[in-house]
Amino acid sequence: MKILGSYLCGAWSTGGATAGTLVNPATEEVLAEVRGAGSLGPAVAHARDRGGPALRGLTYAARGQVLAAMAKVIHGAREELIALAVANGGNTRGDAKFDIDGAAGTLAHYAELGARLGERRLLADGEPIQVGRTARMAGQHVWAPRPGVAVFVNAFNFPAWGIAEKAACALLAGMPVIAKPASATALVAHRLAELWVEAGCLPEGALQLLCGPAGDLLDHLRGPDVLSFTGSSDTARVLRGHPVVVAESVRVNVEADSLNAAVLGPDVELSSETGQLFLVDVVRDMTQKTGQKCTAIRRVMVPAARADEVCDAIRDRLAAIAVGDPAREDVRMGPVATAAQRRDVLAGIARLAEATASVHGGLGEVTPVGVPAGKGFFVGPVLRRTDDAAGCDALHDREVFGPVSTIAAYGGGAAEAAALVARGAGGLVASAYSDDRAWVTGFVAEAAGWNGRLYLGSQKMAAQSPGPGTALPHLLHGGPGRAGGGEELGGVRGVERYLQRCALEGDASVLKALVE
Numbered sequence: 301m302k303i304l305g306s307y308l309c310g311a312w313s314t315g316g317a318t319a320g321t322l323v324n325p326a327t328e329e330v331l332a333e334v335r336g337a338g339s340l341g342p343a344v345a346h347a348r349d350r351g352g353p354a355l356r357g358l359t360y361a362a363r364g365q366v367l368a369a370m371a372k373v374i375h376g377a378r379e380e381l382i383a384l385a386v387a388n389g390g391n392t393r394g395d396a397k398f399d400i401d402g403a404a405g406t407l408a409h410y411a412e413l414g415a416r417l418g419e420r421r422l423l424a425d426g427e428p429i430q431v432g433r434t435a436r437m438a439g440q441h442v443w444a445p446r447p448g449v450a451v452f453v454n455a456f457n458f459p460a461w462g463i464a465e466k467a468a469c470a471l472l473a474g475m476p477v478i479a480k481p482a483s484a485t486a487l488v489a490h491r492l493a494e495l496w497v498e499a500g501c502l503p504e505g506a507l508q509l510l511c512g513p514a515g516d517l518l519d520h521l522r523g524p525d526v527l528s529f530t531g532s533s534d535t536a537r538v539l540r541g542h543p544v545v546v547a548e549s550v551r552v553n554v555e556a557d558s559l560n561a562a563v564l565g566p567d568v569e570l571s572s573e574t575g576q577l578f579l580v581d582v583v584r585d586m587t588q589k590t591g592q593k594c595t596a597i598r599r600v601m602v603p604a605a606r607a608d609e610v611c612d613a614i615r616d617r618l619a620a621i622a623v624g625d626p627a628r629e630d631v632r633m634g635p636v637a638t639a640a641q642r643r644d645v646l647a648g649i650a651r652l653a654e655a656t657a658s659v660h661g662g663l664g665e666v667t668p669v670g671v672p673a674g675k676g677f678f679v680g681p682v683l684r685r686t687d688d689a690a691g692c693d694a695l696h697d698r699e700v701f702g703p704v705s706t707i708a709a710y711g712g713g714a715a716e717a718a719a720l721v722a723r724g725a726g727g728l729v730a731s732a733y734s735d736d737r738a739w740v741t742g743f744v745a746e747a748a749g750w751n752g753r754l755y756l757g758s759q760k761m762a763a764q765s766p767g768p769g770t771a772l773p774h775l776l777h778g779g780p781g782r783a784g785g786g787e788e789l790g791g792v793r794g795v796e797r798y799l800q801r802c803a804l805e806g807d808a809s810v811l812k813a814l815v816e
């Protein structure tokens with residue numbers, strides 16, 4: 301049995317008692333196990349004493365070079381990492397590339413940002429401010445690295461991108477990292493860490509990996525530390541309420557659940573470029589990574605007059621998706637990641653079914669191709685429909701983290717669409733498809749405050765659109781309310797989560813020299 305060890309205090313250790321097993325979700329073959337790691341106080345101290353000073357001693361440009369080396373390592377092991385994601389994540393090759401290439405691309409993006417920030421260790425935040433009688437007495441806000449450790453607790457769905465997108469920002473800021481991937485799919489993150497350690501791309505203590513339970517990790521956190529969490533809102537609540545996190549005012553950044561919506565504007569014919577973009581985006585988001593993307597479209601608002609046509613078009617596309625062993629080239633959608641995830645998704649579909657009609661896929665039953673009978677955590681793509689978008693609570697109050705979406709008919713007004721989006725109580729991303737600029741303006745005005753990102757699909761951008769489900773390093777990832785209230789990525793904004801803003805007051809020429 302392969303044991304996924306943890307890389308702590310500069311060495312790999314396999315830990316104590318078995319704490320969980322990793323399986324291939326298509327075949328249920330056991331792949332590895334994780335174990336408890338014992339007290340994590342020494343690892344936190346190692347990050348503080350070794351990793352922090354080493355990183356803070358580097359300029360932004362030099363930290364950027366560290367990230368570039370990490371990205372290069374991923375490129376060099378791409379095929380191996382893809383194979384692991386297929387085996388442990390239930391990913392098709394395309395799904396796996398989305399995760400692995402996304403990880404390398406995000407690190408490369410932040411490597412370039414580091415190069416642009418150059419030979420600095422302090423970043424200016426805004427312009428100098430005259431605070432005295434003359435310009436001699438000035439104020440200047442700056443961003444300084446937080447002298448603590450960045451702890452990541454990650455979700456199961458993006459084992460590579462999840463660690464890379466957080467690490468890119470923290471390391472560039474100058475904070476050492478302790479990353480805990482979700483146990484069920486930790487194979488990819490574990491191999492990534494092995495590769496980075498073997499390549500020697502990071503200073504000692506800058507990156508540690510904890511495979512298995514979090515144990516007493518949070519007990520050791522202090523004020524300058526950052527806890528960055530991606531996962532369910534239930535776990536987020538537990539971590540936010542941890543007594544040490546509360547008592548020490550540890551900065552917490554949460555990416556949690558989100559009932560992302562796609563809205564079709566009343567002006568859009570389905571046969572138009574904008575209409576086709578809408579269909580492609582909805583079907584991609586339902587099936588890519590078997591719907592296990594935090595940004596996937598769960599609610600599809602469609603003008604009532606077009607609801608039948610949209611249901612027919614999406615049903616036809618879903619019917620053509622082969623579900624089964626993701627290692628096969630003809631398969632377009634694999635299983636969900638774990639047995640627990642499957643139970644959760646099926647329960648979510650059953651709840652939706654009490655309030656909605658079936659358009660495709662019933663309650664998720666499916667006969668997967670290429671897997672032993674009765675094996676695997678498969679759920680078929682499920683499309684539901686309601687003609688009462690406002691009255692259907694089940695549509696708006698539970699994220700079903702699988703290949704499931706619901707079409708909801710609405711009247712077509714921009715304000716009505718935005719109000720329905722807001723029923724999700726805060727989202728990572730909402731998308732609106734329209735070529736009517738007045739409608740789009742009305743929608744954005746009402747919807748922007750409820751979402752971390754708005755994706756505006758239209759005829760002019762259709763040919764180059766990555767779709768709303770792709771979190772880009774340049775743009776904010778995170779959202780208010782149900783989505784956790786966190787912010788990640790967004791270029792330098794993501795780095796700022798790991799920096800401390802400090803107001804300097806003094807002689808204007810001294811302040812100027814400090815941020816040059």
Ligand code: NAP
Pocket residue numbers: 453454455456457480481482483484512513514530531532533534535536538539555556557558593594699701728783784
């Ligand atoms: P989860 O059950 O909340 O687990 C997330 C992480 O938290 C895992 O690493 C887990 O470790 C850890 N964890 C669980 N209980 C803990 C505790 N008491 N103390 C410390 N760590 C603890 O979520 P998941 O099942 O992996 O992910 C599914 C959910 O995440 C979905 O609901 C989805 O909405 C959300 N999600 C959000 C985003 C986003 O960016 N907003 C992205 C992906 C997923 P173990 O694995 O070892 O238990």
